[in-house]
Amino acid sequence: MPLGWNRSAPRDDLDERELHVGDPEDHAAGPTAVAVAMKRAVEQMGPIRTARTLLRLNQVDGFDCQGCAWPDPDAGHRHTAEFCENGAKAVTEEATLRRVDRRFFADHPVAELVERTDFWLGQQGRLTEPMVLRPGGTHYEPITWEDAFEVIASHLRELASPDEAIFYTSGKTSNEAAFAYQLLARSLGTNNLPDCSNMCHESTSVGLAESIGIGKGSVSLHDVETAELVVVAGQNPGTNHPRMLSALEKAKRGGGKILAINPLREAGLVRFKNPQNPRGVVGRGTDLADLHLPVRVNGDLALFQAIGALLLEWDALDHDFIEQHTHGFEEYAAHLRELDWDAVLAATGLSRAQIEEAAQMFRDSSATVLCWAMGITQHRNSVATVKEIANVAFLQGNIGKPGAGLCPVRGHSNVQGDRTMGIWERSPEHFLRAVEDEFEIPVPRRHGYDSVASVRALHDGDASVFIGMGGNFVAAISDTAVTEEAFRRAALTVHVSTKLNRSHVVHGRTALILPALGRSERDLTGGTRQRVTVEDSMSAVHASHGPLEPASEHLRSEVDIICGIALATLGADHAVPWERFRADYTEIRHRISRVVPGAAAYAEKVDQPGGFVLPHPPRDSRTFPTRQERAVFAVSPLDVLHVPEGRLLLQTMRSHDQFNTTIYGLDDRYRGVRNGRRVVFVHPEDVTALGFADGDLVDLVSEWRDPDDDSSAVVERVAPAFRVVAYEQPRGCAAAYYPETNPLVPLASTALGSNTPTSKSVVVRLERTTHDDARRWSSDAGHVVPSGRGDEAKRVVEPDQLS
Numbered sequence: 001m002p003l004g005w006n007r008s009a010p011r012d013d014l015d016e017r018e019l020h021v022g023d024p025e026d027h028a029a030g031p032t033a034v035a036v037a038m039k040r041a042v043e044q045m046g047p048i049r050t051a052r053t054l055l056r057l058n059q060v061d062g063f064d065c066q067g068c069a070w071p072d073p074d075a076g077h078r079h080t081a082e083f084c085e086n087g088a089k090a091v092t093e094e095a096t097l098r099r100v101d102r103r104f105f106a107d108h109p110v111a112e113l114v115e116r117t118d119f120w121l122g123q124q125g126r127l128t129e130p131m132v133l134r135p136g137g138t139h140y141e142p143i144t145w146e147d148a149f150e151v152i153a154s155h156l157r158e159l160a161s162p163d164e165a166i167f168y169t170s171g172k173t174s175n176e177a178a179f180a181y182q183l184l185a186r187s188l189g190t191n192n193l194p195d196c197s198n199m200c201h202e203s204t205s206v207g208l209a210e211s212i213g214i215g216k217g218s219v220s221l222h223d224v225e226t227a228e229l230v231v232v233a234g235q236n237p238g239t240n241h242p243r244m245l246s247a248l249e250k251a252k253r254g255g256g257k258i259l260a261i262n263p264l265r266e267a268g269l270v271r272f273k274n275p276q277n278p279r280g281v282v283g284r285g286t287d288l289a290d291l292h293l294p295v296r297v298n299g300d301l302a303l304f305q306a307i308g309a310l311l312l313e314w315d316a317l318d319h320d321f322i323e324q325h326t327h328g329f330e331e332y333a334a335h336l337r338e339l340d341w342d343a344v345l346a347a348t349g350l351s352r353a354q355i356e357e358a359a360q361m362f363r364d365s366s367a368t369v370l371c372w373a374m375g376i377t378q379h380r381n382s383v384a385t386v387k388e389i390a391n392v393a394f395l396q397g398n399i400g401k402p403g404a405g406l407c408p409v410r411g412h413s414n415v416q417g418d419r420t421m422g423i424w425e426r427s428p429e430h431f432l433r434a435v436e437d438e439f440e441i442p443v444p445r446r447h448g449y450d451s452v453a454s455v456r457a458l459h460d461g462d463a464s465v466f467i468g469m470g471g472n473f474v475a476a477i478s479d480t481a482v483t484e485e486a487f488r489r490a491a492l493t494v495h496v497s498t499k500l501n502r503s504h505v506v507h508g509r510t511a512l513i514l515p516a517l518g519r520s521e522r523d524l525t526g527g528t529r530q531r532v533t534v535e536d537s538m539s540a541v542h543a544s545h546g547p548l549e550p551a552s553e554h555l556r557s558e559v560d561i562i563c564g565i566a567l568a569t570l571g572a573d574h575a576v577p578w579e580r581f582r583a584d585y586t587e588i589r590h591r592i593s594r595v596v597p598g599a600a601a602y603a604e605k606v607d608q609p610g611g612f613v614l615p616h617p618p619r620d621s622r623t624f625p626t627r628q629e630r631a632v633f634a635v636s637p638l639d640v641l642h643v644p645e646g647r648l649l650l651q652t653m654r655s656h657d658q659f660n661t662t663i664y665g666l667d668d669r670y671r672g673v674r675n676g677r678r679v680v681f682v683h684p685e686d687v688t689a690l691g692f693a694d695g696d697l698v699d700l701v702s703e704w705r706d707p708d709d710d711s712s713a714v715v716e717r718v719a720p721a722f723r724v725v726a727y728e729q730p731r732g733c734a735a736a737y738y739p740e741t742n743p744l745v746p747l748a749s750t751a752l753g754s755n756t757p758t759s760k761s762v763v764v765r766l767e768r769t770t771h772d773d774a775r776r777w778s779s780d781a782g783h784v785v786p787s788g789r790g791d792e793a794k795r796v797v798e799p800d801q802l803s
């Protein structure tokens with residue numbers, strides 16, 4: 001019996017139906033998507049509120065979708081219904097009429113809530129008033145806002161060093177709140193500003209900064225729509241960026257081609273039935289990918305090297321671009337002339353013919369857009385892979401020209417804006433100096449903790465206060481058992497949240513829940529109607545204001561809460577005008593325009609309909625702010641991830657019915673799974689070869705040894721009770737949903753250079769489950785994690801025991 005799992009199945013009475021597995025779908029969206037979105041919305045909001053809310057979504061005078069960071073069409077080119085199925089679910093989750101009030105907390109002790117799944121917690125409704133859990137307390141109790149701020153202030157004042165406090169941000173936070181939040185942390189004297197980006201596109205930010213001098217993508221929506229070739233690597237837009245399918249459809253109708261690079265044949269990459277036009281509603285829809293390369297998990301570095309080598313061999317190069325704008329071409333070309341094709345085939349699991357066919361698509365295109373997301377960024381070699389993608393773009397001059405460029409597709413709706421505003425544990429010197437000059441406060445230069453380092457600091461006692469501006473850090477980050485133990489050691493955990501989640505019930509000695517306004521709600525902070533601003537994945541900044549009555553009269557905006565903490569901690573005569581910030585966010589926008597590069601006249605520009613686009617030198621003028629002042633070809637060794645015999649390489653991904661740790665429902669329609677989340681997708685022949693059958697219940701056991709230390713022991717981690725689903729993909733690979741699989745990802749297993757958890761490359765073996773109630777677990781709703789101690793969930797195996 002695996003250690004650390006002597007817990008019964010979690011309690012979840014939401015859905016007692018059996019897990020059901022059918023065939024995956026061969027297209028995305030269509031009328032079903034509209035029907036599902038409307039059903040969920042009407043269930044939680046009623047028909048009138050549903051109509052009022054959804055029609056304001058992503059409109060020029062409306063509010064920005066809380067879902068993903070995909071951009072909006074230009075003002076004047078938007079549909080009446082400018083949203084997707086999953087955007088509608090995101091809005092429903094926030095605009096629901098269900099409420100979590102003080103009665104709820106009085107009825108449910110924390111010891112009970114911790115046994116609930118994240119699905120159940122989220123489905124209880126919106127948080128309504130500030131709550132505190134006192135040391136040794138059994139229940140959360142109401143607390144006034146002023147007392148809550150005083151609890152935080154007294155903890156912060158008692159710290160021996162400001163670096164013992166951690167200020168986490170999830171990427172929904174507006175630019176105004178983000179700017180104020182980083183200013184609060186830095187006023188206190190710390191750069192401890194980890195964010196969800198550390199777990200997400202950090203490998204992109206680090207890789208692109210080295211390759212092109214700026215960590216952001218270089219395309220506009222128009223470029224994607226007019227490209228001759230769009231490459232979609234390691235991304236599942238049908239689920240996670242559904243509005244991207246409309247852009248891909250436009251590209252196809254304009255004669256463009258699509259190359260999908262993904263271990264799974266995702267429905268959204270096969271065919272799209274656009275519910276906005278009749279062809280999509282009654283017809284067959286639009287075929288998307290012209291070629292699907294079923295790459296082995298983690299094979300992309302090798303694949304892009306091979307594509308580069310073929311383009312070199314065929315002399316399919318933009319010589320002028322290479323000569324005028326790049327650095328390091330000779331070394332790169334020499335490296336690829338030595339390419340070891342056997343290693344390429346082993347790493348990618350593809351044939352040479354398949355790779356040549358893909359390379360020909362590059363050769364035959366004079367304007368290529370390269371898109372990628374988590375399938376690229378969450379591996380040990382991810383930074384190198386991002387640079388390899390940039391290399392291939394440079395070969396053909398596919399940057400800074402129409403219909404071409406690099407397109408990392410961001411996750412959270414404002415994750416890119418938060419970074420622009422200074423949410424960064426290692427903000428550059430020019431930014432820190434600008435803050436210092438603007439506010440005349442000393443700003444620390446020591447780098448802060450990123451997300452992984454924050455867990456370690458809490459675990460080791462180097463930090464004792466954790467403040468989360470949105471998000472669900474405990475469930476989102478790797479190594480759940482270790483993380484939960486770290487949180488339990490904190491003196492104070494504070495969460496500014498809209499919905500109940502696991503981070504509220506795995507808590508420090510004192511814990512606060514501070515309920516915030518959501519983006520769909522009217523913000524009357526300071527007595528005037530306030531707007532906020534956000535930046536999408538393509539650097540477009542625009543304003544957003546919500547139409548709805550707030551879920552409760554006690555809610556405060558994130559800006560208001562940050563200013564409240566600052567005033568309680570730093571006092572009213574602090575150099576930063578916190579009172580003026582909360583009275584009128586325009587004051588914050590004026591400060592942004594003086595501190596943030598490229599944001600001059602920010603307050604005025606966001607008044608233009610549709611907003612404005614931040615400067616991006618490679619996109620705008622083919623200038624590259626790298627040290628070499630050119631686009632830099634990177635040379636990276638080709639590595640093949642070795643998976644021992646009898647093990648699988650597991651990627652952890654999203655179902656169609658979740659937003660990160662927020663579980664909307666239990667169906668992954670496109671992959672044929674209904675009423676359950678504890679499934680592991682395995683190639684049919686691997687299922688048999690490993691001695692199992694489709695439908696068996698297994699525990700997932702991850703095996704990890706420090707790759708930099710050959711003598712280290714193998715450490716195992718277990719996540720119990722997953723149903724095996726035979727599912728087409730490259731041999732040796734497997735897939736399962738996050739966050740249920742986060743207990744398997746070691747905290748120390750991170751990407752080189754970006755420290756992002758390797759949640760897409762986890763070496764696992766399957767073990768027949770020994771849990772009595774395993775059937776119940778596997779048909780259970782949502783998120784199950786151990787609440788055991790960190791060391792209990794691990795067992796140590798000596799290296800020679802690993803075959």
Ligand SMILES: Nc1nc2c(c(=O)[nH]1)N[C@H]1C(S)=C(S)[C@@H](COP(=O)(O)OP(=O)(O)OC[C@H]3O[C@@H](n4cnc5c(=O)[nH]c(N)nc54)[C@H](O)[C@@H]3O)O[C@H]1N2
Pocket residue numbers: 067068069086200233234235236237239240241261262263264266295296297298299300373374375376410411412651652653654655656658659660760
């Ligand atoms: N509805 C909805 N929308 C979302 C989110 C959500 O949870 N729900 N999350 C938001 C956030 S924060 C983010 S970051 C994005 C995430 O958007 P995605 O990156 O699309 O999210 P994942 O589900 O993690 O999907 C990763 C994809 O990469 C593939 N993949 C896995 N490993 C590899 C590999 O080694 N190589 C290649 N080539 N492919 C691989 C998987 O099969 C899968 O198709 O979506 C955002 N939008």
Ligand SMILES: Nc1nc2c(c(=O)[nH]1)N[C@H]1C(S)=C(S)[C@@H](COP(=O)(O)OP(=O)(O)OC[C@H]3O[C@@H](n4cnc5c(=O)[nH]c(N)nc54)[C@H](O)[C@@H]3O)O[C@H]1N2
Pocket residue numbers: 169170171172196197199200201374378411412469470471472473476477478496497498499500501516517518519558652653654659660661662738739741742745759
């Ligand atoms: N194994 C594995 N782990 C992963 C990933 C993976 O692919 N695999 N993906 C990683 C990625 S890409 C990301 S981005 C992270 C996500 O990590 P997070 O951003 O920390 O997690 P979310 O689940 O998006 O946070 C949801 C919570 O945010 C709060 N919230 C929602 N809207 C608002 C709002 O408007 N204001 C405030 N104040 N709070 C709000 C709600 O209370 C909700 O419970 O997870 C990472 N973890």
Ligand SMILES: [Mo]
Pocket residue numbers: 196199200201410411412
């Ligand atoms: Mo993300």
